[in-house]
Amino acid sequence: MSNFKEDLMKVKAFAFDIDGVLSLDTIPMHPSGEPMRTANIKDGFAIQKAVKLGYPVAIITGGNTQSVFKRYQMLGVPDIYMGSSQKMVDFDHWIAKYDLNPDNVLYMGDDLPDFPVMKRVGIPTCPADAVEEIKSLCKYISHKKGGEGCGRDVIEQVLRAHGKWGADYLW
Numbered sequence: 001m002s003n004f005k006e007d008l009m010k011v012k013a014f015a016f017d018i019d020g021v022l023s024l025d026t027i028p029m030h031p032s033g034e035p036m037r038t039a040n041i042k043d044g045f046a047i048q049k050a051v052k053l054g055y056p057v058a059i060i061t062g063g064n065t066q067s068v069f070k071r072y073q074m075l076g077v078p079d080i081y082m083g084s085s086q087k088m089v090d091f092d093h094w095i096a097k098y099d100l101n102p103d104n105v106l107y108m109g110d111d112l113p114d115f116p117v118m119k120r121v122g123i124p125t126c127p128a129d130a131v132e133e134i135k136s137l138c139k140y141i142s143h144k145k146g147g148e149g150c151g152r153d154v155i156e157q158v159l160r161a162h163g164k165w166g167a168d169y170l171w
Helices: 004-010 041-052 066-074 087-097 112-120 150-161
Strands: 013-016 057-060 079-081 105-108 123-126
Touching: 004 123, 004 150, 013 041, 013 087, 013 150, 041 057, 041 150, 057 087, 066 079, 079 087, 087 112, 105 112, 105 150, 112 123
Parallel strands: 013 057, 013 105, 057 079, 105 123
Antiparallel strands: none
């Protein structure tokens, strides 16, 4: 069995859940009833950088708000699956679109809806505050909680391993 540092070299694509991963686990509700999410700026920077470097990046979330869609669209993420009640279906669509081997995908999730996808990918990861069932599947548990930079943590590690993080590779 390989270790996480070795697995970093295998990563060719990234996929992320939103709630509890790229946004805080608790979210305020707008008076209209729509959940209002936060977004970590450093996560956004890393996602944008990965996209610009040519890595396929997907958002696969059960949430379905225009603000989330717009945020990741503005970062250049072309594959945003909103209202995903069966994340495996959307994941399979995405990997087929890019002819990706699941073994080369890093997925970050935090709760039970992420479980099937995380069992399928080669590099399952999670934030520090993920549920225990998810932690038990992971090759890496970030020291950062959801919404507090865990996405940046894993992307930066991959790009550093690939020699693409430094200032020479910014844009």
